[in-house]
Amino acid sequence: MTLALALLPFAALLALIAGLSAVPFVGLLTALSIVFVRQGGLFSLAWPVVFAAVVALIIATVPVGLLAGYEEDATPSRKAGALILALLLLVAANLTVPVGDVSFFAGSLPEFVRPVSVPAVTVALGVTFAGLATMALRSGIRRQLAGVLTACDGVLLSAVNTPDPSMAWLVGACVLLVAGAGTWLARRLSLLRERQQVPHSGKMT
Amino acid sequence: MLMAANILLFCSLAWPFLAGTVVAALVGRAGEGGESAQRQSQLAPNLSLVGLVLMVFDIPCAWWLEIHGFATQQGWMTESSLAVTGAVVLHASLVSRCFAPPRREDARALLSRDAVPFWTTGLLVLALMLSAPVARAAMLLSAPVLAVILLDTGAGCALVGWNMLRRNVTGTVLALTGLLHPNPTVSGLLTGFGMMLVSGLWPACLPSRSSPMLESVNSGEALRLAAAALITGSLLTAAPQSMEAAQAFSFLMIVAGFLTVATASLRLRVVSGEKAASLTLVSIGLAAIAVGIGEALLVDLVLFGPLLAGPWRDMKGRGQWKVACLLGLPVLGTTLLIVMVLSAIWPTVGLVLVLALTPAWKPVLRFLPSFHARMGSETSG
Structure with a gap:
């Protein structure tokens, strides 16, 4: 559990550097983290957790599989700026939760945002920020789509981390919608030459 | 009265989706005929007017519910007068959109021009009416996704x-x-x-x-x-x-x-x-x-x-x-x-x-x- 959670920000940074090919790794780690964060069992109904984990696996594998036949981005990769921004945001994400503060847990938090696992809050925020930095600063739709998917993973993790089970359903559906639309647009915008020497079949959609 | 208010709210929330589907079906069929396109172009403004009127009738209902101290929250929905007023503004923009003359780039996509604003307005109004803030934010995302998928299909x-x-x-x-x-x-x-x-x-x-x-x-x-x-x-x-x-x-x-x-x-x-x-x-x-x-x-x-x-x-x-x-x-x-x-x-x-x-x-x-x-x-x- 702790290992998956600890590796998750590094996987997100890897997705920032390597692009779409590292996204399945992020998705796998996110699914593992989702399952193990909720293993403590604050509520007995496990269906939202299963749904969130399945969504994390789906958005990590299906877009990568669908986009496998298309060309890589030819645009210049602005890697350094995105990496610096992501690292800064990771530090900022770690500063958002006062870890040693006991009154933070007993304080007057609204019931539905009280986190199940406190380390998962910063990890989810860091993964989301890394994805957003990728989305904002890298160029080329495949790299940006990798950022979108990473950010979606982070939001899924933070949704599962709240005690309200409806959040997982809502955010899971929202993430599926975004991943579907992003994949569709990426297929339209990618270079339509397929890697194998298949003659053009007029597939312009 | 409470029942009537609930039914009215449900109707006004469901109306844009229904009207958009009707417009899409009828205008799609009229595309082959071409002759009846003029008549069909009157359909969307009228349907949007009905939606606006339904939403305007919701304002007194919301006031009545708030004054008489009924719970305005039913399930996932909250019928507050502020949210209903915002929904009226969005519906008014839909009416204005339907009465406006078509722009040049709209002319080739008659289906999207007429039907998609209904659906996106319905989704946005739903986002205003939901009670959980997370649900509101998630619903706000669904409208642009739908608009992008259905409208941005042209080349470029x-x-x-x-x-x-x-x-x-x-x-x-x-x-x-x-x-x-x-x-x-x-x-x-x-x-x-x-x-x-x-x-x-x-x-x-x-x-x-x-x-x-x-x-x-x-x-x-x-x-x-x-x-x-x-x-x-x-x-x-x-x-x-x-x-x-x-x-x-x-x-x-x-x-x-x-x-x-x-x-x-x-x-x-x-x-x-x-x-x-x-x-x-x-x-x-x-x-x-x-x-x-x-x-x-x-x-x-x-x-x-x-x-x-x-x-x-x-x-x-x-x-x-x-x-x-x-x-x-x-x-x-x-x-x-x-x-x-x-x-x-x-x-x-x-x-x-x-x-x-x-x-x-x-x-x-x-x-x-x-x-x-x-x-x-x-x-x-």
Whole structure:
């Protein structure tokens, strides 16, 4: 559990550097983290957790599989700026939760945002920020789509981390919608030459 | 009466989806005939009028429920009068959109032009009515996704759609993360940043190559989404979940609103064309300030003008005078009201708002009489 959670920000940074090919790794780690964060069992109904984990696996594998036949981005990769921004945001994400503060847990938090696992809050925020930095600063739709998917993973993790089970359903559906639309647009915008020497079949959609 | 109010609310929420489906079915069939297209073009305005009337009837129901102390929350929905007023404004923009003459790029896609605004308006109204803030933010994302998938199908539109989707996804993800975060101040800040991006406030309103916010192909959709996001923000500040989060959110909205107003008024002064777009940006910034100071009805008032005038912006002829009035007068009135409210709380901030709007006075005053003079010359000639 702790290992998956600890590796998750590094996987997100890897997705920032390597692009779409590292996204399945992020998705796998996110699914593992989702399952193990909720293993403590604050509520007995496990269906939202299963749904969130399945969504994390789906958005990590299906877009990568669908986009496998298309060309890589030819645009210049602005890697350094995105990496610096992501690292800064990771530090900022770690500063958002006062870890040693006991009154933070007993304080007057609204019931539905009280986190199940406190380390998962910063990890989810860091993964989301890394994805957003990728989305904002890298160029080329495949790299940006990798950022979108990473950010979606982070939001899924933070949704599962709240005690309200409806959040997982809502955010899971929202993430599926975004991943579907992003994949569709990426297929339209990618270079339509397929890697194998298949003659053009007029597939312009 | 309670039952009647519930039924009416359900009907008015379900109506846009139903009407959009009807329009899509009938107009799609009329595309082959071509002869009945003229008759079908009257269908969408009438259906949108029915939706507006249904929504207007919801306002007294919401008032009645609130006065008599009934629970306004049923399941996932909350029928507050503020949310219903915002929904009326969105429906009015839909009516204006349906009555407006088609733009040139719309002519080839009759289906999308007529049906998609119904569906997106329905989704945005649903976002206003939902009670959980996370559900609201998630529902705000569904409308642009639908618009991008259905509208940006033409050649060369996909990149614009992707950039718009990227901005909206960034904003919504930030807002969702903020709403789910346990630290109240961080929660308010992240939600504010997300709402700034979704509603096209300061960082998103800067002129950039990749994502021109108000000049994109489906700018009507973008404007309606921005209005819905701002109204949602005003609902969030009207019923805050924690005081600190609401304070951080309001602070960020006020700052973003000031920056937007200053940018847009400078643009009005420097850039000669696109006065209507810049004025729309001014009203969006004023709406953000109104969100920040917690005046939810002022948000509806200032967004009413650009939402009604938006589809008619490209119109030539004597109607432009009305467009200019619709764009200008709510801005003027809201500025006065905001300065009045602000000068009671912080007099300096009200002064700063007046200073930020100073570069805009001269171009706007020139904007109004130019149409007047042109109209006079047309009538005389």
